[in-house]
Amino acid sequence: MCPANVVSAEKQQPLETINLNQGDPTMFVEYWKKAGEKSSVVIPGWQNLxxxxxxxxxxxxxxxxxxxxxxxxxxxxxxxxxxxxxxxxxxxxxxxxxxxxxxxxxxxxxxxxxxxxxxxxxxxxxxxxxxxxxxxxxxxxxxxxxxxxxxxxxxxxxxxxxxxxxxxxxxxxxxxxxxxxxxxxxxxxxxxxxxxxxxxxxxxxxxxxxxxxxxxxxxxxxxxxxxxxxxxxxxxxxxxxxxxxxxxxxxxxxxxxxxxxxxxxxxxxxSISLHLAGNFFEFGKKTMVGRWDRLRKVASENGAFSLPEYQKQYCNYFGEIREAHPGFAWLKCNLENVGDCDSLLEGKLKILVRGGKNFGMDYRKFVRVSLIDQEDKFQMLIDRLSTVSSSTKIKA
Amino acid sequence: MCPANVVSAEKQQPLETINLNQGDPTMFVEYWKKAGEKSSVVIPGWQNLxxxxxxxxxxxxxxxxxxxxxxxxxxxxxxxxxxxxxxxxxxxxxxxxxxxxxxxxxxxxxxxxxxxxxxxxxxxxxxxxxxxxxxxxxxxxxxxxxxxxxxxxxxxxxxxxxxxxxxxxxxxxxxxxxxxxxxxxxxxxxxxxxxxxxxxxxxxxxxxxxxxxxxxxxxxxxxxxxxxxxxxxxxxxxxxxxxxxxxxxxxxxxxxxxxxxxxxxxxxxxSISLHLAGNFFEFGKKTMVGRWDRLRKVASENGAFSLPEYQKQYCNYFGEIREAHPGFAWLKCNLENVGDCDSLLEGKLKILVRGGKNFGMDYRKFVRVSLIDQEDKFQMLIDRLSTVSSSTKIKA
The missing domain is CATH 3.40.640.10 (Type I PLP-dependent aspartate aminotransferase-like (Major domain))
Known part of the structure; x- marks a missing residue:
């Protein structure tokens, strides 16, 4: 099921499984830790009966x-x-x-x-x-x-x-x-x-x-x-x-x-008040842009995976032309000898993802990977994707 | 639909409608207002993402x-x-x-x-x-x-x-x-x-x-x-x-x-710690016993309504023989000329209750009345039930 030529990951210590199956938005913890008391609630025992x-x-x-x-x-x-x-x-x-x-x-x-x-x-x-x-x-x-x-x-x-x-x-x-x-x-x-x-x-x-x-x-x-x-x-x-x-x-x-x-x-x-944590959407966009840059870099370097392209459009909120940086990567696996992409990611790279067939796709080369989890998990995703050998690149 | 001989309520000012249809447990607010900080929670913005x-x-x-x-x-x-x-x-x-x-x-x-x-x-x-x-x-x-x-x-x-x-x-x-x-x-x-x-x-x-x-x-x-x-x-x-x-x-x-x-x-x-509010279940029992006493008194005085009787049993928690004091009164209307009991309570007494047919009863003499709402509403219930004329008492 899993290809013999995905080599680098196998030389390392047994990998810890990381779960990027669900869109668990823990990325935002960083913002909320800085946000302070304005985002905190107190609920006394007599409330909401x-x-x-x-x-x-x-x-x-x-x-x-x-x-x-x-x-x-x-x-x-x-x-x-x-x-x-x-x-x-x-x-x-x-x-x-x-x-x-x-x-x-x-x-x-x-x-x-x-x-x-x-x-x-x-x-x-x-x-x-x-x-x-x-x-x-x-x-x-x-x-x-x-x-x-x-x-x-x-x-x-x-x-x-x-x-x-x-x-x-x-x-x-x-x-x-x-x-x-x-x-x-x-x-x-x-x-x-x-x-x-x-x-x-x-x-x-x-x-x-x-x-x-x-x-x-x-x-x-x-x-x-x-x-x-x-x-x-x-x-x-x-x-x-x-x-x-x-x-x-x-x-x-x-x-x-x-x-x-x-x-x-x-x-x-x-920007009504001075927020220690700054504009929430700026934080979100900056994080997503940074993650997509790193992800696209890995994909282009090893060629084993490809990612969707998004049209640039004018964003009324930020007042600028920009492209989408979605919360999920819809990752296509370009390795010819990989039966389905989720087996590669789950079996070899120990990254739990959601396989394309769950989204109604017959074609098994797609997986959905959450990009909104915490930084350490995202970094592990990048590290593990980069271990897939580029020499095995074959366009599907 | 509503009997002509339920007279007393009609002489008064238009009644405010009180809702005792749902079992809304606001009776317990009194306890929780006394319970203080032990029952209060603080949830910072970064929690539960x-x-x-x-x-x-x-x-x-x-x-x-x-x-x-x-x-x-x-x-x-x-x-x-x-x-x-x-x-x-x-x-x-x-x-x-x-x-x-x-x-x-x-x-x-x-x-x-x-x-x-x-x-x-x-x-x-x-x-x-x-x-x-x-x-x-x-x-x-x-x-x-x-x-x-x-x-x-x-x-x-x-x-x-x-x-x-x-x-x-x-x-x-x-x-x-x-x-x-x-x-x-x-x-x-x-x-x-x-x-x-x-x-x-x-x-x-x-x-x-x-x-x-x-x-x-x-x-x-x-x-x-x-x-x-x-x-x-x-x-x-x-x-x-x-x-x-x-x-x-x-x-x-x-x-x-x-x-x-x-x-x-x-x-x-x-009783691990000294609670301003005391034992929660003591509070609950005392309130329910008090309310049932008042309710049974009204029912026995005017004879227009009757209430279920409950068997006395030994309660392991309180270590005493006692009867049930349920959260609802399953009230039976004894007035012969009342078509259904919920019309009497809702139409004349302006107390929203749940009619017996909702509980699978063909026989329309029953209604369910919540006894776990706040004291002012309960007192209004007692006051209004007591206005029903006892002279119209006829066993159904």
Whole structure:
């Protein structure tokens, strides 16, 4: 399975396995360690006992704290990456829960003439699609919706369907648009990575359902918090109903903490106050640019791997022309005698990655590697990739 | 719909609506306001970025913080209400999510000869059952399981089925055992209210899957945290998989905070340290006993309502013979000319309650009223119930 001519790594001590499978955003720890008290929260024992929000505002999403939704709107306003005016905010336990809430809302919507006795609604996304979509869509064998794979191959355009548009795309970082364009299609835009540290912000996104998450925006994956920006009131109500039935709302501790974190990011991004840690997005961009430079250098030096190229575009947030520096490397292995690229990385280099087949690719030369983990792990990735012998380079 | 002879309330100013529909445990705010710094947490901005636990322990439930699971075990040990030795702890975003995780694990378990092409597994519970079970079971029209109503009426005993045993029962507070007793039955024990403030602790519970929640144990519903105690490793793995697919784990902020709160409860329950607020369970029991006394007095004085009676039992935790003082009143309306009891309470008395039909009762004379809300609301409940004219008393 693994090629004999990947030699250098074998001469060394047994390698420690490093996990770059998940997009665990621990890279941002460095920033937050410098950020100081503004990003810290204190929660006394008597707080957050009720299911209901502290601020008794009549909101469609009845478990949403106004403080959190205010900070969401301010952050989008400052970054310019999404329209929030006259939109509904629905909060979820991470954007994964909101993805399911969106499916539920779209597939059970009265307007689509898709009654409950009919077959489950098709859910598609363009290959390579985010690896979790199929399992998250199908694990309960719902009668409302079912995963139907690659949007490019979908042709049942007379029935209602749902297309998930992930942009920038996880795993490959490209800007995406819908591809099916059927007249009965419903769209979910997964914009988890549409932030200035990863990609040029070319315009405020303005779609029917847009999903965001604190994991990838501020780096707080452990807080398990996402939000949806929704145009249609009925859909927002149905998504809220889903979260109510699934988990009776969303942790108020997480909402309170995330509001504080987002406020710190917004203020740093506006340079309202002197931050020890500086502008959060500058930190993020600088780190990502540095990592991509090092990664591209290794790839070009040994020729064993290649990486996607990204178009340069004007970024409204930074006021400059720049290219994307995505949170994942969508790495293509050019070694002819490597059966699949994940076996090479996992078996020989002891780097846990996510193989291309998880993203709907038949062709096994691709893997997704997280670039947003801590510096020591990223350096190990660079070191190990550089041990692959360039003499074995054969274009696939 | 509403009787003409409920007179007293009508003479007053328009009543403010009070919501006692949900079991919102804000009664405990009084305790936690006195509890001081031991129950308070500080979370700096750099904490909880990763999806993974802070303590890198190899656990079947990969997103479970060891600190939280340690506190769960200590609390059960001190209270004596559940066996945790040699059991797996699975954490969830409230016990509602763990209920679904249990259904998923039991219905997709390889051992039950219930292959994926077969019909959904029946899920039943004895009437009156917790009102959320039907909707939470059926909202995604899962092909794995489906709600099949009253366990007393279930007779398809040759197929695998799931029985949910809620004890003390929500809504009526009675201690429950399984009722179907089919040889292919799987059991979920929902023990949310098996705590000394509500009921005598007669023995440590020891079932295959037991569900608990911080909402009802410590009063922190807004923290959205529950835990399951599971005997079988395979089931624990499948439940973990459910939570992974549903929400990629559980808020670490909530886990960290709940661990702190539970430590404070355990220490107060052991009287390890001098607590300003005293023993948490003493506070809870005293409050519940006081409320039930006031409620029973009103009921006996006007005769318009009746309440369940509970058997006296020896409570190992308090070392005394006592009866249950449940978190809900399962109120029966004795007025002959009242169509349904929730219309009387909601329409005339402006008290939002949950009508008996939500709990599978055809007979409309019952409502569930929360007794764990704040004192001012409870006093309003007592005041308004006492306005119902006793002269209209007619046994239904």
């Amino acid at each position: 009720s299911y209901y929000p502290n601020d008794n505002v009549d909101n469609i999403c009845w478990f949403l704290e106004k403080e959190f939704s205010d900070e969401v709107k301010k952050l989008h306003e400052v970054v310019g990456n999404a329209i929030t005016k006259d939109r509904y905010i629905v909060i979820g336990t991470g954007s994964t829960q909101l993805y399911q809430a969106s499916l539920f809302a779209l597939a059970s919507n009265d307007d689509n003439n898709h009654d409950s006795s009919s077959k489950p609604m098709d859910v598609v996304s363009a290959v390579p699609y985010y690896s979790s979509y199929p399992a998250v869509t199908d694990f309960l064998k719902s009668g409302l919706y079912k995963w139907s794979g690659d949007a490019y191959k979908f042709d049942d355009k007379n029935e209602p369907y749902i297309e998930v548009v992930c942009s920038p795309n996880n795993p490959d970082g490209h800007t995406m648009k819908q591809v099916v364009n059927g007249f009965r299609g419903k769209l979910i835009h997964d914009l988890a990575y549409y932030w200035p540290q990863y990609t040029p912000i070319t315009k405020p996104a303005d779609h029917d359902i847009m999903l965001f998450t604190v994991s990838k925006s501020t780096g707080h994956a452990g807080t398990r918090l996402g939000w949806a920006i929704v145009k249609d009131e009925k859909l927002a109500r149905k998504m809220t109903k889903f979260i109510e039935l699934s988990t009776i709302g969303v942790s108020k501790d997480s909402q309170y903490r995330a509001a504080t974190i987002m406020r710190a990011v917004t203020e740093s991004a506006q | 990763s999806y993974y636990p802070n303590d890198n322990v190899d656990n079947i439930c990969w997103f479970l913080e060891k600190e939280f699971s340690d506190e769960v075990k200590k609390l059960h040990e001190v209270v004596g209400n559940a066996i945790t030795k040699d059991r797996y702890i699975v954490i969830g975003t409230g016990s509602t999510q763990l209920y679904q995780a249990s259904l998923f694990a039991l219905a997709s378990n390889d051992d039950n000869n219930h292959d994926s092409s077969s019909k959904p597994m029946d899920v039943v519970s004895a009437v009156p059952y917790y009102s959320s079970y039907p909707a939470v079971t059926d909202f995604l029209k899962s092909g794995l399981y489906k709600w099949s109503g009253d366990a007393y009426k279930f007779d398809d005993k040759n197929e695998p089925y799931i029985e949910v045993v809620c004890s003390p029962n929500n809504p009526d507070g009675h201690t429950m055992k399984q009722v179907v007793n089919g040889f292919r039955g799987k059991l979920i024990h929902d023990l949310a209210y098996y705590w000394p403030q509500y009921t005598p602790i007669t023995k440590p519970a020891d079932h295959d899957i037991m569900l608990f929640t911080v909402s009802k144990s410590t009063g922190h519903a807004g923290t959205r945290l529950g835990w399951a105690i599971v005997k079988d490793e395979k089931l624990a793995r499948k439940m973990t998989k459910f939570i992974e697919l549903s929400t990629i784990g559980v808020s670490k902020d909530s886990q960290y905070r709940a661990a702190t709160i539970m430590r404070a409860v355990t220490e107060s329950a052991q």
